[in-house]
Amino acid sequence: MKLSNGYDIPSPGFGTYKTPDGEVCIEAVRTAIEAGYTHIDTAAVYGNERSVGEGLRQSGADRSKLFITSKVWNTNRGYDNTLRSFEQSLSDLGLDYLDLFLIHWPANRQQFGDRADAINLDTWRAIERLVDEKVLRSPGLSNFYPLYMEPILANANIAPVVDQIEFHPGLLQTETLALCKANGILVEAWSPLGRGHLMDNPVICKIAEAHGVTPAQAVLRWCLQKDVLPLPKSVHADRIRENIDIFGFTLSDEEMATLDAIPEVRYGSNPDTIAY
Numbered sequence: 001m002k003l004s005n006g007y008d009i010p011s012p013g014f015g016t017y018k019t020p021d022g023e024v025c026i027e028a029v030r031t032a033i034e035a036g037y038t039h040i041d042t043a044a045v046y047g048n049e050r051s052v053g054e055g056l057r058q059s060g061a062d063r064s065k066l067f068i069t070s071k072v073w074n075t076n077r078g079y080d081n082t083l084r085s086f087e088q089s090l091s092d093l094g095l096d097y098l099d100l101f102l103i104h105w106p107a108n109r110q111q112f113g114d115r116a117d118a119i120n121l122d123t124w125r126a127i128e129r130l131v132d133e134k135v136l137r138s139p140g141l142s143n144f145y146p147l148y149m150e151p152i153l154a155n156a157n158i159a160p161v162v163d164q165i166e167f168h169p170g171l172l173q174t175e176t177l178a179l180c181k182a183n184g185i186l187v188e189a190w191s192p193l194g195r196g197h198l199m200d201n202p203v204i205c206k207i208a209e210a211h212g213v214t215p216a217q218a219v220l221r222w223c224l225q226k227d228v229l230p231l232p233k234s235v236h237a238d239r240i241r242e243n244i245d246i247f248g249f250t251l252s253d254e255e256m257a258t259l260d261a262i263p264e265v266r267y268g269s270n271p272d273t274i275a276y
């Protein structure tokens with residue numbers, strides 16, 4: 001897929017949340033790259049950046065062909081902390097630049113009252129500086145819905161190119177998708193498989209069966225056809241390969257509408273209302 005700043009971003013990406021640090025993570029990342037993923041999504045708070053970096057190195061992949069994302073965690077919001085957090089992520093990953101760096105969660109009014117927007121803007125200014133210094137190619141947001149995205153859009157010197165949000169059948173995020181589309185922001189789907197819970201959904205299973213694919217493949221294909229970039233996570237080689245094999249079939253408009261109609265369900269936190 002293409003970002004609004006001209007960079008390519010490989011789809012799907014490979015998720016690493018809850019992938020245990022150490023051999024399991026190293027092996028998962030190596031297996032993902034062997035399977036054809038070139039886009040790896042990690043975060044400081046996952047505690048596995050060293051292992052992600054080791055997996056990248058062991059894969060022997062050319063750095064210029066990889067797309068690596070990390071995120072600044074909530075305890076490091078603000079200008080100076082964000083710069084330090086980025087340095088730490090680079091060092092832990094063993095890289096000299098990142099392809100994409102995200103504010104992991106917005107500071108919100110629940111926790112920070114009237115200061116929330118100013119804190120988010122301070123964090124954003126640090127990310128803009130990283131782009132200016134050419135140690136970061138693309139700046140982005142995560143868990144920003146319109147309430148917190150609009151102040152960033154109004155004040156940014158460098159516009160965000162990505163917003164990474166919870167997205168899957170049952171959570172269509174219509175307003176956020178519309179705002180992103182209007183501003184050329186690519187939406188990435190976290191928990192695209194509903195953390196695995198959607199795999200038993202009978203509506204999804206029936207559509208998957210009609211195409212001779214797995215429920216995971218049907219859901220990931222649904223994401224692609226909505227122009228959203230999915231980030232499936234697995235530590236199992238067979239699933240890692242399965243989750244990237246999603247380009248050989250197309251869901252009909254009717255099947256897309258059926259998946260769109262799955263009742264609302266959320267597996268993670270709502271960023272507008274949590275207090276962390």
Ligand SMILES: NC(=O)c1ccc[n+]([C@@H]2O[C@H](COP(=O)([O-])OP(=O)(O)OC[C@H]3O[C@@H](n4cnc5c(N)ncnc54)[C@H](OP(=O)(O)O)[C@@H]3O)[C@@H](O)[C@H]2O)c1
Nearest residue numbers: 015016017190191192193194195196216232233234235239
């Ligand atoms: N920005 C954010 O705030 C945020 C929040 C959450 C996640 N994320 C990112 O998004 C990525 C994906 O989200 P997620 O990890 O929460 O959930 P997910 O990718 O929707 O689901 C992962 C779960 O599904 C299982 N699974 C994977 N492939 C499967 C398959 N083909 N068939 C059946 N089960 C399968 C995995 O188990 P096994 O591993 O045992 O195979 C794991 O339990 C994360 O890893 C992370 O990189 C970002």
